[in-house]
Amino acid sequence: MKQSWFFYFFSKSVSQRKGRVVIASLSIMLAVAVVTGLLGITSGIKEKLGSELKAYGANLIVSSGSGGFLDYDALQAISKLDGVENVSGHVFGMAFINNESIEIIGLDIGSLKETGWRLHGKWPLNEREILAGINLKDALQLETGKAVALSGENGIMEFIISGFLERGGAEDNALIVSLPHAWELLSIDKKLSVVLVRGRAGELAGISGNIEKTVAGTGVKTLRQVAVAEESLLKKIQLLLVLVTVVVLFAAMVSIMSTMGANVLERREEIGLMKAIGATRNNIRLFYFSEAVLTGAAGGAAGFIMGYLFTQAVSWGAFGSFIDIPLYLPALSVAAGLVISLVASHFPVVDALKYNPAVILREE
Amino acid sequence: MTNNKSFIQVRNLVKEYKTAYALRGVSMTVEKGQWINIMGPSGSGKSTLLNIIGGLDNSTSGDVIIDSTDVEALDEDHLAIFRREQIGFIFQQSHLIPYLTAVENVMLAQYFHSMADEEEAGEALKRVGLGQRLHHRPSQLSGGEQQRICIARALINSPGILLADEPTGNLDRDNTEIILELLDSIHREDHFTIVLVTHDPFVSKWGDRVLQMEDGHIVGDEFIKERVKGA
Numbered sequence: 001m002k003q004s005w006f007f008y009f010f011s012k013s014v015s016q017r018k019g020r021v022v023i024a025s026l027s028i029m030l031a032v033a034v035v036t037g038l039l040g041i042t043s044g045i046k047e048k049l050g051s052e053l054k055a056y057g058a059n060l061i062v063s064s065g066s067g068g069f070l071d072y073d074a075l076q077a078i079s080k081l082d083g084v085e086n087v088s089g090h091v092f093g094m095a096f097i098n099n100e101s102i103e104i105i106g107l108d109i110g111s112l113k114e115t116g117w118r119l120h121g122k123w124p125l126n127e128r129e130i131l132a133g134i135n136l137k138d139a140l141q142l143e144t145g146k147a148v149a150l151s152g153e154n155g156i157m158e159f160i161i162s163g164f165l166e167r168g169g170a171e172d173n174a175l176i177v178s179l180p181h182a183w184e185l186l187s188i189d190k191k192l193s194v195v196l197v198r199g200r201a202g203e204l205a206g207i208s209g210n211i212e213k214t215v216a217g218t219g220v221k222t223l224r225q226v227a228v229a230e231e232s233l234l235k236k237i238q239l240l241l242v243l244v245t246v247v248v249l250f251a252a253m254v255s256i257m258s259t260m261g262a263n264v265l266e267r268r269e270e271i272g273l274m275k276a277i278g279a280t281r282n283n284i285r286l287f288y289f290s291e292a293v294l295t296g297a298a299g300g301a302a303g304f305i306m307g308y309l310f311t312q313a314v315s316w317g318a319f320g321s322f323i324d325i326p327l328y329l330p331a332l333s334v335a336a337g338l339v340i341s342l343v344a345s346h347f348p349v350v351d352a353l354k355y356n357p358a359v360i361l362r363e364e
Numbered sequence: 365m366t367n368n369k370s371f372i373q374v375r376n377l378v379k380e381y382k383t384a385y386a387l388r389g390v391s392m393t394v395e396k397g398q399w400i401n402i403m404g405p406s407g408s409g410k411s412t413l414l415n416i417i418g419g420l421d422n423s424t425s426g427d428v429i430i431d432s433t434d435v436e437a438l439d440e441d442h443l444a445i446f447r448r449e450q451i452g453f454i455f456q457q458s459h460l461i462p463y464l465t466a467v468e469n470v471m472l473a474q475y476f477h478s479m480a481d482e483e484e485a486g487e488a489l490k491r492v493g494l495g496q497r498l499h500h501r502p503s504q505l506s507g508g509e510q511q512r513i514c515i516a517r518a519l520i521n522s523p524g525i526l527l528a529d530e531p532t533g534n535l536d537r538d539n540t541e542i543i544l545e546l547l548d549s550i551h552r553e554d555h556f557t558i559v560l561v562t563h564d565p566f567v568s569k570w571g572d573r574v575l576q577m578e579d580g581h582i583v584g585d586e587f588i589k590e591r592v593k594g595a
Contacts, residue, residue, distance in 0.1 A: 015463075272459075
């Protein structure tokens, strides 16, 4: 009965001040929505940025420690390691076009589509079509659709140029062929010169160690320019998100404190009366903190929904796909709403406890 | 333990504000069941004395002993418990919670004391003549009716003392008389102690005794030979 009367009285009190409670809940909702949204984006950003940064290319290069070739099986083993987003096996060698020595790069041509290499022409449609570095176009008078004869260790093979690749590096002077053709031309059996690895930004040291443990006899080098740029970008974005979160939380607390302060001030007479008829400080704390819990929980839950939608909208706009939010985020949002509300209510409630009923109840 | 003599003892009570004294060494005793009126002009210290007796305010020095309890020695929470167990208050303004009905306002006092009981609260309101107004909100009632709710609220937990600060200060003469007759009637049945502050000589005729205060001192103490009403 004591509890049910408390809830009855509490609900009547709250229903009388719906406007203030709604405003306080809205403030919390907006703060939690921003915080939830930023946390959602932060948690998903590594993965999403990782896929976006694939265009930067590999950030680790694995080669044989002895300077020879790697077994092709190493590619599969590395691809299964935690933090490895993409792998690409390359074999390098020399072939000849009209007795002119040309570097060839054997790789999975399909994997190039996910990189930032610029293509002039078309991607190869079949095994006989290959790509050429852009510098070879003029040097060897090559044209798309034109056949070229490549001679290597095992004789002459004929290919069609489907397009020219431009990257601004050594690849611009090479011919890009599929791995089986490279093995055939170079007369090597399922071997790789290097494995280029795209590791998750910020985890490269761990991934390097795992590769060296998993594939014996390998040496792993970090492509520092790419890795440092990625990690720096990621850190800056995360720092920005943390700063925005802190500012939003602070603003929300000030807003709730102001609303709760006005609420307490408005109810001075009620507080004075409650004290006069025997309410202890805990009775009064219970009353106001219950209101803070109600406001915080409602604002937190609504803020989660809004933040979730915000996260997905941002992810869709920035990355063209949705983000998987962590499972703990709904509970964390409600908890954040409660913390904001309770902390912001603390000082107004402390003020309320100091009211002298004798003074308040004498006021006209 | 309750003793018929000196139910309330006030000894050398001083209340000093930054720039003035409200009480300058007030001493008095009140017997159990006595109705005492404290009269005096504004600023004489009568409300301050009442608030200190009721534990709503602290003194600068001196003692207030009520039924063997040293009120001045109690901390804030024990004072709150003491108030809900021992004291019923009536103020000049009714100080009713506007969104609660008459019966709910009485139940609020029950809630802080022990347990809200609608039937008992309704009976208390019937006793003050508001049986037909149980579910009215304060704004739907007259000033006199609101003060009657306050009487019911003050007495619902059967306190030993009723402290009333200008309880009829906002009422016209007819309503003042109704309220005082009601208090008189209940007092004769329940025999609790009443300390009533007023500046109205008409009000001071009810009760057993009148204390006169001026400038923080008690300057007169007179027993009323015959109460205005009653047997």
